[in-house]
Amino acid sequence: MTTYETFARVYDSIMEDSLYDQWTDFSLRHFPKTKNAKLLELACGTGIQSIRFKQAGFDVTGLDLSDEMLNLARKRAQSAHLDIPFIQGNMLDLSPVGIFDMVTCYSDSICYMEDEVDVGDVFAQIYAHLNDGGVFIFDVHSTYxxxxxxxxxxxxxxxxxxxxxxxxxxxxxxxxxxxxxxxxxxxxxxxxxxxxxxxxxxTYELLTYDVLLEQAGFKTVKVYADFEDKEPTATSKRWFFLCEK
The missing domain is CATH 2.20.25.110 (S-adenosyl-L-methionine-dependent methyltransferases)
Known part of the structure; x- marks a missing residue:
């Protein structure tokens, strides 16, 4: 896995703001309507999405592997006068972060796992750190x-x-x-x-993700594509998984 040590310097410059708009809109459509819900954003990067979720009324914690990314995230939250804990850590071990109502992992960050064993371990970690009825949403590249x-x-x-x-x-x-x-x-x-x-x-076939999520404990899984509430097609570029504990 990369630490984005240099990538962090220019990451924000090459990421389109419209992507964050789309991740936010998709999330808000599918999050449970829970007041003051606790939300964990995995692979939070420089904090732009965490701030969007905080401004939408969620109690947000961000986690990322890269200290340099997190330093930018903390400065960004401070400038916005928002209190968001940003934790340096690996999504393969979520023991330091507590229990949440929602977990997100966007920008195809799951695709950086070394193999499907690690993907399954991440899913198991997330399941263990969700409240009953909690929701996990993530996206990955499609095989196309x-x-x-x-x-x-x-x-x-x-x-x-x-x-x-x-x-x-x-x-x-x-x-x-x-x-x-x-x-x-x-x-x-x-x-x-x-x-x-x-x-x-x-990335992996849709069936592989379904099996890994079921093995982690998730019983209800819905799959969408390309930021829309539609089923994937043969040419969909990004798959979205909505998983309920």
Whole structure:
């Protein structure tokens, strides 16, 4: 798994605000109508989504593997005059975080797990840290996205103080991809330094996710696609799972 050590510097610049709007809208449509509900946002990154949930009235805690991401999240929450605990931790071990009414894990963060064993362990951890009737919502890349869209994908960003080259390739495991990222980041002296990162993602067939969720204890699972309340199709790019304990 990546720590996003350099990625954090430019992460917000390359993420579209409209994605956060869509994650927020989808969540609010499917969250239980519980007052002062406790919400855990896994892989919270720089805190933008956590702040959206806090402003919507939830008692939010954010968890992420990257200290650098969390430092940005804390500064962002402080600037917004919001009290949001941000915890450095691994979603494979949620013992430090307590029990929640809702858990989210967006931006295909589950796809960064090494294999389906780890995915199943994450699901079990989340189930154990949900109240009865609690809801877990997450999204992943579809197999169409990893197999047909990503291989050969290239994205280039050229801003005033940084430049980025992002290329994606098919990996060896089924439904897996490698993202190779090169950053050129300007320092205070005006010089640009090069950083390289490799991000590996893997997804699975819908049936695999269903089995892993059932093994974790989830009995009610609904699947949607591409931020809409519709069933996945052969060309859906992002799958959403709504799971109830």
């Amino acid at each position: 996205q990893t197999d047909e869209v990503f291989p050969g994908y290239a994205y280039h960003e050229n801003a005033e103080d940084f430049a980025m080259v992002w290329d994606s390739y098919e990996d060896e495991a089924p439904h897996s991809v490698v993202h190779e990222l090169t950053f050129f980041i300007q320092d205070e002296d005006g010089r640009f330094t090069r950083f390289d990162e490799v991000h590996e993602e893997r």
